[in-house]
Amino acid sequence: MINIAHLSDIHITKGNLLHNVINTTAIFETLMNELSLAEREIDLLVISGDLADSGSLISYEILGEILDRSKKHFGCEVMLVPGNHDAREPFRRQFFAGNKTTFPTGRLDYAIRVKNWQFIGLDTLDEGHDYGNLLPTQIDWLQERLADESCLGSILVMHHPPVDSPTDGMSKIGLQDKDRFRDLLIGSNVKLILAGHYHHFLCADFPPAKVLVASATAYQIDPLSAPGKLRGYQGSAFNLIKVSDDADFFVTQVHRSHPDSPPVLNSTLEKLGIY
Ligand SMILES: [Fe+2]
Ligand SMILES: [Fe+2]
Numbered sequence: 001m002i003n004i005a006h007l008s009d010i011h012i013t014k015g016n017l018l019h020n021v022i023n024t025t026a027i028f029e030t031l032m033n034e035l036s037l038a039e040r041e042i043d044l045l046v047i048s049g050d051l052a053d054s055g056s057l058i059s060y061e062i063l064g065e066i067l068d069r070s071k072k073h074f075g076c077e078v079m080l081v082p083g084n085h086d087a088r089e090p091f092r093r094q095f096f097a098g099n100k101t102t103f104p105t106g107r108l109d110y111a112i113r114v115k116n117w118q119f120i121g122l123d124t125l126d127e128g129h130d131y132g133n134l135l136p137t138q139i140d141w142l143q144e145r146l147a148d149e150s151c152l153g154s155i156l157v158m159h160h161p162p163v164d165s166p167t168d169g170m171s172k173i174g175l176q177d178k179d180r181f182r183d184l185l186i187g188s189n190v191k192l193i194l195a196g197h198y199h200h201f202l203c204a205d206f207p208p209a210k211v212l213v214a215s216a217t218a219y220q221i222d223p224l225s226a227p228g229k230l231r232g233y234q235g236s237a238f239n240l241i242k243v244s245d246d247a248d249f250f251v252t253q254v255h256r257s258h259p260d261s262p263p264v265l266n267s268t269l270e271k272l273g274i275y
Pocket of ligand 1: 009011050083085197216243
């Protein structure tokens, strides 16, 4: 069994409020503190892109500090991939400078092994565009990685989901060439695809895998947005995922309407009469 905390779309700013109202740094810090206090076992912490809102080095430094504390607390591995709001060079400088990770594809793709699962981070950022894509070098590299049969299976982490959103606006800026990506995975050992970008939860079949899109910690996109429109609202969420050695998965969403406000119920099971 492996336990994963899957967060996405943190959108750390340089110090200003996102959309003039959202303190994305305070929200992320609050959620990470709550996760630490919850005494859950976490083997891997995933953030599937848009770590920063505008790709500034200072926002990666701020996020890196908070992340280091959580990593130390859980003694867990961390996997980070960039999203369309990130900038590749400062991202690499903050999170990969000085370690031995090599990037043979020209983008920040890499694989790690956690509890005998192969986690493959795919960098779908095409700088200057909101949609995402994969280069031919990345496809070749991914196929090489998927030939590794010494693991329980592979779990992909990527910012742009390979499936549509219920909103046409977000679907238009998902992964390009979804059909080609779907064909690529047929017959592979990929069991799960963890993505972000849509700012709302989504779970979908993607044979032989399932796609799990974590919502954003920054703010939520309303899946009920009218065609041709996108509506966003305050609120934060992330996923806790358990995957058995047979690849059965269990996902639950942690949600906060207003992360800075106190809980309306905070009592012991004994006081609540629950035994
Ligand atoms: Fe985002
Ligand atoms: Fe995004």
